[in-house]
Amino acid sequence: MKKRVHRRFTYEFKWEVVKQYLDGMSRSEVSKKYGLTEKDIDRWSKQSRVWDLLQTSKNPMEKLRQLQRENQRLKRENRNLKKLMMTRFK
Known part of the structure; x- marks a missing residue:
């Protein structure tokens, strides 16, 4: 069994991926383009909504x-x- 390497991504990279997904590109297209899983995109999308909520708050x-x-x-x-x-x- 191949050992999986834990990769870390910058906030800017995550935002770019989520932005493309929210702009209409499908999860599968985005995941193939960047070599990610669809779960990564879902998780980052949820995290971005929480971040936006906190940013818009006074x-x-x-x-x-x-x-x-x-x-x-x-x-x-x-x-x-x-x-x-x-x-x-x-």
Whole structure:
């Protein structure tokens, strides 16, 4: 089995790849052009949306904290709902 080498890419390179994908080039075309996997392109695309959200915010650190708090709240609610379902259907 061939050992896979972990490659690192600059933010600028990732942005160029995502930009081409968002401009209409298919994932398979972009992945072949740059020798990437389609998963890489999906992951970078998601990361770019979060980055854009933080950049457009007036206070990006506060926005990040707000999103983290909301994430914790949703996890707590999910846990509580699971507990409730377990006790109801025993």
